[in-house]
Every structure is written in C-alpha cells, then in structure tokens.
Amino acid sequence: MPSSPSSSAQAARVALAVRLTHLRKDAGLTGRELSARCGWHPAKTTRIQKGEALPSDSDIRAWCVACGAEEQAGDLIAASRAVESMYLEWRRLHRNGMRRAQESWTTRHEQTALCRSYVSNAVPGFLQTPAYATALMQSITDFQGTPNDIAVAVAARVARSRFLYEGGHRFVVLIEEWVLRARIGGAEAMRGQLRHLLTVMPLPSVSLGVIPFSAKRIIWPLEGFYVFDDRHASVETLTAEINVTQPREVADYLKAFTGLSKMAVHGDHARTLINAAVDALG
Numbered sequence: 001m002p003s004s005p006s007s008s009a010q011a012a013r014v015a016l017a018v019r020l021t022h023l024r025k026d027a028g029l030t031g032r033e034l035s036a037r038c039g040w041h042p043a044k045t046t047r048i049q050k051g052e053a054l055p056s057d058s059d060i061r062a063w064c065v066a067c068g069a070e071e072q073a074g075d076l077i078a079a080s081r082a083v084e085s086m087y088l089e090w091r092r093l094h095r096n097g098m099r100r101a102q103e104s105w106t107t108r109h110e111q112t113a114l115c116r117s118y119v120s121n122a123v124p125g126f127l128q129t130p131a132y133a134t135a136l137m138q139s140i141t142d143f144q145g146t147p148n149d150i151a152v153a154v155a156a157r158v159a160r161s162r163f164l165y166e167g168g169h170r171f172v173v174l175i176e177e178w179v180l181r182a183r184i185g186g187a188e189a190m191r192g193q194l195r196h197l198l199t200v201m202p203l204p205s206v207s208l209g210v211i212p213f214s215a216k217r218i219i220w221p222l223e224g225f226y227v228f229d230d231r232h233a234s235v236e237t238l239t240a241e242i243n244v245t246q247p248r249e250v251a252d253y254l255k256a257f258t259g260l261s262k263m264a265v266h267g268d269h270a271r272t273l274i275n276a277a278v279d280a281l282g
Helices: 007-026 031-038 042-049 057-066 070-086 099-110 130-144 150-166 177-181 186-200 247-263 267-280
Strands: 087-089 114-119 170-176 206-211 225-228 232-236 240-244
Touching: 007 042, 007 057, 007 070, 031 042, 031 057, 057 070, 070 087, 070 240, 099 150, 114 247, 130 150, 130 186, 170 177, 170 247, 177 206, 177 267, 186 206, 186 267, 206 247, 206 267, 225 247, 232 247, 240 247
Parallel strands: 114 170, 170 206
Antiparallel strands: 087 240, 114 225, 225 232, 232 240
C-alpha cells in the first residue's frame, strides 16, 4: 500500500543531492572550496548535499562551473525542476490566487482518457456546483491567507465539467459517504450539490460509487487522490499537491483504488445513500 505520499518526491530530491555531491568529489573539491567558488556560505552546500534544500537554476549553474562541468548543468537543472514539480505547496501554487492552479487541472483532464478519483473530504472538482465550489474555495483561501480570486477560480473549476459531455474521457469516482454528509456551504449549497451528483450519475462517461459508513474496510480511509491514465497520481494533502510518477508508486495507488472499489456501492444503492443525505438536510 502507499507509504507517505511525499516519499517519491523526497527520494528524487536526495538523488539529485547525490549527483551534485559526486560532481563535487569528482572535481576534487571540498565543500568549503566549492562554497568559496560559488560565493555562498558552506552551510548552503551542506543543506543541498543532504537534500534539505533544493538548489535554484543559478545555484546549479554555479555548482557546475565550480566543478568544471558546465556541460552537465542543463541535465541537472531539468532534474531539479522535475523534483520541484513533484511536491507543490498550496500556498506557493495559490500565491497569486487559485485560478492558475485550476487551469492546470483543466489541462490534465484534457490530456487524460481515464481519470480515477478517490475523495474522502470533498466532491471532486469536475463534479462540483458553483455554490459548493465557492464555499469550499473560500474556506481554503481563508485558511491559506492567499489572494482572493474565487469568482474566476470557481469559473475555471466548474468549466472542467465539460469533459463529462465531450466524449473521449471517462471518470471513475469513489466517494466516502461522509463527503455526502459534510455541509460545505450550508444546507442549500449541499442540497444542490447532491442533486447534481444524481444528475450526472447516468452519464456514460461517469461511474460513481459511494463507500458506505457500514462497509467492512479492506482499505483504510486515505487522503484524496487522482490517477490519470495509469501514469500519474496526484495526491492532495493539507499543505501540498504531491505528484507521483514512479511506476511502482502509481501501481500502489491503482491497487488501493481497486480495494476501495470493492467496498463501494453503485447504481440504485448509491442513489439511496445520496437521497438519504439530501433528506437529512431537512
């Protein structure tokens, strides 16, 4: 089963640190000598070599020049950028608001034929109504203290629903029953959201399963994750979006999704649970 979802990102960061350390050693330089050539404090070299700090593009260029290995700078910079894209802090992604992050998800879905989604905390974005999305994104913005561009961000998020109708895309969604009961945006917003789920369930592009409270757990509740065409898993934690591309780890998420699917109910039984959640709103 998946370990910490940041494991692959940390492993990649350490691998980059090892490459840089070997480059220094091959050049016959001590850490202090390299630091002097680069014009920074030796503590920075130590942090980079331990994988505690990710070097910038200019840091890598300076490192390669100091080691007489300018020709390796391009490859190392590409590796560093790949590491950076694996672990993306929400506050950094949302530093100018949430719209751009929503548009990047649109691009992912546009390029994906089969998206598997497991959600344990909120309805997935491509199935959200404007009222539900507004309430959810308002609470996220308030928590993170990032710029408020909620109106345009909600429009970008809700626009992803077009992939449900265009053809060429399939969405297999698993929702913990608790998600149906959490009052995000209040009773009216939740009522509209739940009825929207009932509306999209018959679409040929959608398979919607609900994992009941009463289900015998084969797989314990996990943080929400999305798997795009068996090649890329995106995991959402409180502080970051973690992108997993290592085949072994992607396979673990697919294995978890299969186990979660065995606990879910579909069709009339799922509709019964959704309607019960609607009735509970009063």
